[in-house]
Amino acid sequence: MADEWQEAYEFAVEVARKAGMVIKQEIDKEMKVLTKSSTVDLVTKTDERVEKIIIGSLKTKFGEKAHKFIGEESTEKGCELTDAPTWIIDPVDGTTNFVHGFPFVAVSIAFAVKKELEFGVVYSCLEDKMYRARNGKGAFCNDEPISVSDVKDITKSIIISEHGTDRTPAKVEKIFSTMQKILCIPVHGLRGSGTAATNMCLVATGAVEAFFEIGIHCWDVAAGAVIVREAGGIVLDVSGGPFDLMSRRMLSANHEDIAKRIIKEIEVFEVPRDDGVKHLQQPSSF
Numbered sequence: 001m002a003d004e005w006q007e008a009y010e011f012a013v014e015v016a017r018k019a020g021m022v023i024k025q026e027i028d029k030e031m032k033v034l035t036k037s038s039t040v041d042l043v044t045k046t047d048e049r050v051e052k053i054i055i056g057s058l059k060t061k062f063g064e065k066a067h068k069f070i071g072e073e074s075t076e077k078g079c080e081l082t083d084a085p086t087w088i089i090d091p092v093d094g095t096t097n098f099v100h101g102f103p104f105v106a107v108s109i110a111f112a113v114k115k116e117l118e119f120g121v122v123y124s125c126l127e128d129k130m131y132r133a134r135n136g137k138g139a140f141c142n143d144e145p146i147s148v149s150d151v152k153d154i155t156k157s158i159i160i161s162e163h164g165t166d167r168t169p170a171k172v173e174k175i176f177s178t179m180q181k182i183l184c185i186p187v188h189g190l191r192g193s194g195t196a197a198t199n200m201c202l203v204a205t206g207a208v209e210a211f212f213e214i215g216i217h218c219w220d221v222a223a224g225a226v227i228v229r230e231a232g233g234i235v236l237d238v239s240g241g242p243f244d245l246m247s248r249r250m251l252s253a254n255h256e257d258i259a260k261r262i263i264k265e266i267e268v269f270e271v272p273r274d275d276g277v278k279h280l281q282q283p284s285s286f
């Protein structure tokens with residue numbers, strides 16, 4: 001049977017690379033910075049321009065109506081993931097980094113069919129690292145196979161957590177209290193690149209053992225979820241339940257031992273879902 005999504009997978013890599021070239025051209029130029037959900041949730045004309053290039057290329061290739069699109073900069077309010085073939089796009093993941101010239105900015109493109117993630121592409125464009133993965137076909141960085149770390153002892157791990165763009169004191173307190181508890185397990189270190197997609201690729205390459213965050217969006221993590229899983233890792237809800245792409249909560253890890261130990265320390269707080277549906281607690285898989 002013809003593999004109907006292989007062409008889309010290969011095309012997504014081409015489009016991600018083209019989008020990354022635009023980011024690289026623009027990062028050193030003067031730019032107008034606007035804000036979204038808070039004074040520190042930044043957006044630039046490049047975010048919007050790159051998303052238009054990506055979606056325009058995909059519509060030209062696959063038709064205006066055949067596929068659906070969920071893009072960070074074209075999603076006003078809640079977004080719904082349907083059974084239709086759907087592209088889930090973050091044109092500039094790490095916008096704050098982009099504005100400041102901090103060298104971690106990624107293009108993240110994922111593709112879902114019947115609500116199942118089929119493939120993901122993350123182009124860390126300033127590093128020129130093209131991460132990609134397709135269900136059942138492995139994960140790669142610049143066409144070299146990648147796999148998660150084999151460390152199971154959390155005291156020998158590096159963990160990534162991000163503080164996000166919400167500055168509500170009660171949430172910030174939970175975020176840093178969680179970080180403090182994890183740091184003092186102890187772990188070897190806490191890190192964060194400032195882009196969820198890149199953080200997940202760092203889990204997939206074994207550079208770190210886990211990355212978790214509450215407050216990310218579906219477009220930040222959809223592609224990285226496929227890449228982590230195909231690299232041999234796991235992607236869960238921060239409570240240990242099944243990963244829910246629209247929940248804005250995610251824990252990716254190399255192994256369940258690491259995931260279980262982190263889950264014990266996470267102080268969970270509520271955030272509105274991407275699809276606007278009330279968060280239903282799922283049973284933990286541990």
Ligand code: LIP
Nearest residue numbers: 092093094095162164165195196
């Ligand atoms: C970013 C995420 C990151 C989060 C930042 C921001 P953006 O996405 O990738 O994990 O901590 O607050 O949301 O907004 O740069 O596309």
